[in-house]
Amino acid sequence: MFAADEASARLGIELVESCAGKAVCRMRVTRAMVNGHGIAHGGYLFLLADTAFACACNSRGPVTVAAGADIAFVAPVHEDDVLTATAEERILFGRNGVYDVTVRRGDVVVAEFRGRSRAVGGGAGRLQHPRSRDDR
Numbered sequence: 622m623f624a625a626d627e628a629s630a631r632l633g634i635e636l637v638e639s640c641a642g643k644a645v646c647r648m649r650v651t652r653a654m655v656n657g658h659g660i661a662h663g664g665y666l667f668l669l670a671d672t673a674f675a676c677a678c679n680s681r682g683p684v685t686v687a688a689g690a691d692i693a694f695v696a697p698v699h700e701d702d703v704l705t706a707t708a709e710e711r712i713l714f715g716r717n718g719v720y721d722v723t724v725r726r727g728d729v730v731v732a733e734f735r736g737r738s739r740a741v742g743g744g745a746g747r748l749q750h751p752r753s754r755d756d757r
Contacts, residue, residue: 622679629672632665636676642710644676650702661698669706670722670734677708677720684742688717692734702726706734716740 623629623636629646632654638645648669656662670692678685698704708722722734 623672623676626672626675628668632668634669634672637705639676639680641680642677644673644680644708646673646676646706646708648704648706650698650700650704652700655700659699661700661702663692663694666694666698666704666724666732667692667734669704670708670724670732671736673706673708673722674720674734674736674738677710677722678718678736678738683716683740685718685738685740688737688739690734690736692732694732696726696729696731698726698731704731708736 623639632648633651634646634648636644637647646669650661650665654661654665671687671690674687674690704724704726706722706724708720711719711721716739718738720736720738722736723730724732724734
């Protein structure tokens with residue numbers, strides 16, 4: 622799944638580690654990611670955490686997507702900071718899961734993310750959009 626993730630690749634996100642229920646991703650903050658306050662735009666931190674979450678929740682096989690997520694920004698991030706997002710599975714129940722992702726700059730926690738997943742299929746590849754009534 623990560624190999625086909627064009628959005629993450631274009632932002633320079635690397636998959637550092639992946640195993641059942643866990644993933645670690647890394648990203649360097651570029652000038653293009655900094656907002657008018659001189660700090661990294663929160664959307665980029667969310668995207669990094671979401672990528673680690675996606676890798677962790679898809680590590681078991683069935684195609685899994687986000688059902689929801691939230692993030693708490695704990696410390697500011699600046700241009701050239703290297704961030705590491707560590708995603709860990711907390712619980713699986715039925716087709717659902719809960720994952721926590723900690724984003725760090727070195728040893729400093731800069732964000733905490735919680736994602737809720739939903740397994741939607743058994744195979745790899747692109748998800749299909751549901752057909753509208755007119756397509757049936």
